[in-house]
Amino acid sequence: MATHLSAADTRPRHKRVLPGLSLSLGTSLLFISLILLLPMSGLVMQSVDMGWDRYWQVISDERVVASYKVTLWAALIASIFNGFFGLLLAWVLVRYEFPGRRILDALVDLPFALPTAVAGITLATLYAQNGWYGEILESLGLKVAYTPWGIVLAMAFTSIPFVVRTVQPVLEELSPEEEEAGMTLGASDWSVFRRVIFPALWPALMTGIALSFTRSLGEFGAVIFIAGNMPYVSEITSLMIFVSLQEFDFPAASAIASVVLMASLILLFAINIWQARYLRRLHGRS
Amino acid sequence: MSILIENISKHFGHFQALSPLSLDINEGEMIGLLGPSGSGKTTLLRIIAGLEGADTGRIKFGDRDVTNLHVRDRRVGFVFQNYALFRHMTVADNVAFGLEVLPRKERPSPTEIKNRVMHLLEMVQLEHLANRFPSQLSGGQKQRIALARALATQPEVLLLDEPFGALDAKVRKELRRWLRGLHDELGFTSVFVTHDQEEALELSDRVVVMSNGHIEQIDQPGALYASPNSRFVFDFLGNANVFEGKVENGKWHNGKASIVLPDAAKQKDGQLYIRSHEFFVSKEPTAHANLPLRVIAINPIGAEVRLELTPIDWQSNDVWEIDLPHKAFDKNCFEKGQTLYVTPKAGYFFAHDAQKPVLLSWETEKVKTADKA
Numbered sequence: 298m299a300t301h302l303s304a305a306d307t308r309p310r311h312k313r314v315l316p317g318l319s320l321s322l323g324t325s326l327l328f329i330s331l332i333l334l335l336p337m338s339g340l341v342m343q344s345v346d347m348g349w350d351r352y353w354q355v356i357s358d359e360r361v362v363a364s365y366k367v368t369l370w371a372a373l374i375a376s377i378f379n380g381f382f383g384l385l386l387a388w389v390l391v392r393y394e395f396p397g398r399r400i401l402d403a404l405v406d407l408p409f410a411l412p413t414a415v416a417g418i419t420l421a422t423l424y425a426q427n428g429w430y431g432e433i434l435e436s437l438g439l440k441v442a443y444t445p446w447g448i449v450l451a452m453a454f455t456s457i458p459f460v461v462r463t464v465q466p467v468l469e470e471l472s473p474e475e476e477e478a479g480m481t482l483g484a485s486d487w488s489v490f491r492r493v494i495f496p497a498l499w500p501a502l503m504t505g506i507a508l509s510f511t512r513s514l515g516e517f518g519a520v521i522f523i524a525g526n527m528p529y530v531s532e533i534t535s536l537m538i539f540v541s542l543q544e545f546d547f548p549a550a551s552a553i554a555s556v557v558l559m560a561s562l563i564l565l566f567a568i569n570i571w572q573a574r575y576l577r578r579l580h581g582r583s
Numbered sequence: 584m585s586i587l588i589e590n591i592s593k594h595f596g597h598f599q600a601l602s603p604l605s606l607d608i609n610e611g612e613m614i615g616l617l618g619p620s621g622s623g624k625t626t627l628l629r630i631i632a633g634l635e636g637a638d639t640g641r642i643k644f645g646d647r648d649v650t651n652l653h654v655r656d657r658r659v660g661f662v663f664q665n666y667a668l669f670r671h672m673t674v675a676d677n678v679a680f681g682l683e684v685l686p687r688k689e690r691p692s693p694t695e696i697k698n699r700v701m702h703l704l705e706m707v708q709l710e711h712l713a714n715r716f717p718s719q720l721s722g723g724q725k726q727r728i729a730l731a732r733a734l735a736t737q738p739e740v741l742l743l744d745e746p747f748g749a750l751d752a753k754v755r756k757e758l759r760r761w762l763r764g765l766h767d768e769l770g771f772t773s774v775f776v777t778h779d780q781e782e783a784l785e786l787s788d789r790v791v792v793m794s795n796g797h798i799e800q801i802d803q804p805g806a807l808y809a810s811p812n813s814r815f816v817f818d819f820l821g822n823a824n825v826f827e828g829k830v831e832n833g834k835w836h837n838g839k840a841s842i843v844l845p846d847a848a849k850q851k852d853g854q855l856y857i858r859s860h861e862f863f864v865s866k867e868p869t870a871h872a873n874l875p876l877r878v879i880a881i882n883p884i885g886a887e888v889r890l891e892l893t894p895i896d897w898q899s900n901d902v903w904e905i906d907l908p909h910k911a912f913d914k915n916c917f918e919k920g921q922t923l924y925v926t927p928k929a930g931y932f933f934a935h936d937a938q939k940p941v942l943l944s945w946e947t948e949k950v951k952t953a954d955k956a
Contacts, residue, residue, distance in 0.1 A: 474667035477634055480654045481661040482681035483736060492680070496671040 340558065343551040355552040363529040364537045365556075367445055371533070372513035375452035376460075380506040382453075383460025384498070390461070391468040405462070408455045413518030420451055421523040443525030448533060451520045452513035459512060460505035467501040500575045507568040511561040584645045584739040584772055585610045586631065591640035593626055600626045602797045603639060610645075613766050613773045615787030617780060619819065623796040624776045625744055631774060632742050633657045644740060660733030660741040660771075664748055666725045668717040674728050675700050675713040681736040703731040706765070723754040730762070734769070741766075743775035747782060759786055780820050784808065792816050812939055817856050817931065824903045826855040826874075826930075838897030842872045842927065845943045849934065856940065857930040859889070860906045864915065865924050871945050872926040876903060878919050888912040895922060 344352055355361070390402050408416065424431045424442040434441055441447050471494065479489040517535040524531045534557055541550035586608040593601040601623045608614050616624040629635040631642060633654035641650045649657050668677050678700045682691060691699065704710040707727040717725060726746065733741060746762070747755040763786055766773050777783050783790045784804040792799040792807070794815050800807060811817045828835025828842060829852045835842045842855065868875070876892035879902070883889075887906040894903070905925060917923060931940035 472665070472667065474663045474665060475669060477654070478661070478663060478667040478669070478732075479680070479684075481632060481634070481659060482684060482732070483655045483658065484680070484684040485655065488684045492684070493669055496669075 337558065340551050340555055343548055344555050347548040347552065351548070352552050355549045356556050360528055360532070361534070361537050361553060364532045364534045367448065367531060368514060368534045371445055371448040371452055372510050375449045375456065375513050376506045376510035378449070378453050379457050379460045379509045380502060383457055383505060383509075384464055384502060386457075387461045387464040387468055391465060405458050409458050413455055413516065414522065416454060417451055417519035417522030420454060420519065421447070424450065424523065442523050443527075443531070445524075445531050447523035447525065448520050448531060451523050452516050455516050455519045456509035456512040459508040460502070463501045463505035463508065464498060467498055471497055500572045504568055504572055507564055511564055514557055514561055586740065586772060586774070587641075587643040588627075588631070589641045589643075591627070591630055591637045591642065593623075593630060593635065593638050599796055601630075601637075602795075604796075604798050605640075606791060606798065606801070608772060608774065610772055611770050612788045613763070613786060614775070615783035615790045616774065616776045616793060617778070617783040617790050617819070618793035618799075619778060621795075622793040624791075624793045626796075627793070628742050628744055628774060628776050631740075632659050632661050634661070658736065658738050658740075660736070660738035662726075662729045662733050662741070662743040662746055664745040666717075666729040668725055668729060668732070670717055673714050673716060674709070674720070675704070677717065677728060678703050678732045678735055680732060685736075699735065703735055706734075707731045722750050723758060726750065726758060727761075730765075734771075739771050741771050741773045743773065745776055745778070747779075748777075755782075762786070792819065794819070810940075810942075811931070814854070814856075814933055817940070822859045822904065822906075823856045823931075824859065824905075825899065825901065826857065826927075827898065828852065828855060837899075838894070840872075840874045840894065840897035842874070843870070843945075845945055849941075851934040851936075853932055853934040853937070855927070855930045855932050855943070857927045859904045860887070861929045862905050862925045862927055864890075864905065864907060864911070864917075865926065866915070868924045869926045872924070874925045875922055876925060878917055878921045878923065881917065881919060883909075890917065892923075892925075 347355075386405065390398060390405075421442055422428050424434070424447060426432070426435055426440075426442070428442070431442055439446075441450060475493050475497075476489055479493045484492065515535060517533075517539070520533055521536055521539075524533060524536075526532050526536060534553060538550045538553050538557075541547075541553065586606075588604070588606040588608075590603045590605055591601060592599075592603040604627075606614075616627060618624045626635060630637045633649065633652060637650070641648060643649065644657070669680065672680070675697075679696050682696045682699060685691075690696075701710060701713070704713055707730060709724060709727055709731075712720065712724065712728075717728070720728065743762075747758055750758065759782065775786070784807070787804060789801060789803055790807050791801050792815075800812050800816050802810075807816070808820065811820055817823050826835065826837060826840075826842065828837050830836075830844070830850050833844050835844065835852075835855065844850070874897075875895040877895055878890055879893055880891040881888060882891070884906075886908070888909055890905045890907065890912075892903040892905060893899075903925075915923075927945060929942070929944040932943050933940050
């Protein structure tokens with residue numbers, strides 16, 4: 298038995314480039330616990346403390362429910378808009394060679410780099426009645442700043458990189474042969490796009506849109522400056538949390554926050570499961 | 584359908600991919616475009632398909648001038664080197680693609696499409712894989728599906744880019760035979776690109792040898808093998824050893840090696856190309872040749888044994904390869920590191936100032952008697 302064991306010990310182990318799996322895994326888990334799981338459970342604990350009735354009362358308050366609607370609709374419109382525009386932008390960046398392409402490519406990340414408050418103030422200034430764009434839109438009878446459309450605008454601005462950056466690598470990987478194969482088989486340009494290119498992009502695009510949507514749900518800084526924050530009309534859920542905090546009603550803030558958290562988590566999980574299924578088909582592991 | 588290629592040329596930036604070239608392909612013919620990478624063979628194929636536009640010249644399919652026709656209107660079947668199957672579609676959907684994108688008026692009914700797809704899959708003997716995805720297929724299966732897909736719209740021209748490049752030797756051989764059978768049965772005109780001389784010689788009715796964007800030689804496989812008309816074709820078809828000789832006292836000399844000039848040879852310096860099986864081997868120099876070589880490798884390949892040899896006290900750019908029947912090999916018991924002498928029986932001589940070779944032969948009495956000994 299002993300010889301058996303020692304023989305096993307001398308067997309060459311699997312060689313890893315970086316040693317210390319247990320150490321790195323442990324550190325990662327600790328870090329995730331500290332910055333993700335702990336605050337999240339704190340959030341849940343705080344809302345549990347207040348009791349179910351009170352919890353329900355806070356999250357189903359008329360003004361809060363109105364804010365859910367505004368937030369959801371605005372995020373939905375913004376992310377769908379980003380789906381189209383982000384796809385276009387990614388397409389242009391990948392498929393065309395033009396002067397300034399790299400600068401444009403770098404600019405895509407600007408919404409991530411820019412403090413969202415700065416973005417909000419800039420947008421509010423531009424789209425205000427006397428701003429550059431606002432003036433033109435005003436003459437056309439459109440009001441963007443201080444209306445729900447302002448919220449959509451701010452959300453779209455801050456979350457566009459999600460779509461571009463998820464679609465871009467997939468587009469780059471797409472082999473031109475598949476498109477050519479489609480063409481040699483007699484398909485029109487539109488058919489090739491719809492039947493060959495789009496199905497390959499679809500999972501990445503959906504992920505991008507979903508990320509853009511969840512980000513929009515939680516956007517605060519950029520939105521409040523341009524939203525106008527009129528109760529029942531242009532108040533977003535994040536603002537309701539903020540308002541509760543200012544009233545030192547921490548449990549209420551946590552309660553509303555938990556709703557946003559839940560919505561984002563469900564969406565992310567759903568998109569992950571769906572994508573895993575779709576990709577399994579593509580990579581043949583079913 | 585016949586294909587007429589007239590003065591086609593193409594350049595990418597400053598690189599001349601194709602010098603103006605012309606090629607006539609008869610109806611029902613199978614043509615192999617053979618050449619090293621960068622010779623322009625794939626570019627030519629893509630121009631025939633319409634995936635690439637030529638700078639000059641015309642292309643006609645039968646009487647139809649297709650020079651300015653878009654790929655999708657040329658109605659050719661094209662098989663890509665990496666198959667380019669649609670990854671998100673099942674095998675059946677892949678094959679059906681060409682039928683489903685037909686304009687509504689020409690499109691068969693869904694049941695008709697289904698039947699045709701099943702028929703095509705039967706033809707490539709993969710009907711049991713109809714509902715699989717491409718990623719679940721082996722290379723050979725992918726290749727056959729790619730063929731079935733290309734043939735679905737019943738094109739009269741089939742173009743194949745390195746069709747068997749990525750497959751292992753056995754599958755490659757099998758598929759080659761199968762493709763040739765299909766070609767003969769359905770009667771389409773095929774053009775395929777390859778860098779494998781064996782494949783080109785085995786499969787084609789005529790082989791087009793290309794280098795640096797122009798055509799070196801067009802011939803039937805037998806004729807091509809018997810009379811390569813340039814150094815390039817000789818080099819590329821392979822299995823030839825080159826002896827660079829200077830004339831002196833009725834012999835070609837190179838270092839300490841020498842070969843007696845046969846009667847037909849003019850007294851000129853040049854290169855002698857000798858195929859690997861046109862030798863006889865001995866342990867001493869013969870009256871006709873003194874070519875000492877050292878054995879560096881012995882590889883039994885099928886019916887023959889291939890010896891790899893390096894020159895002793897003379898110069899050659901490449902390792903020499905000599906194929907011997909097992910019988911001759913066994914008789915001599917060669918070993919690695921041993922010195923031996925070879926005597927050419929026949930060869931092709933390119934004088935320095937000549938483009939075309941002269942066929943030479945040493946089948947004299949003396950060589951024959953030496954062979955018997």
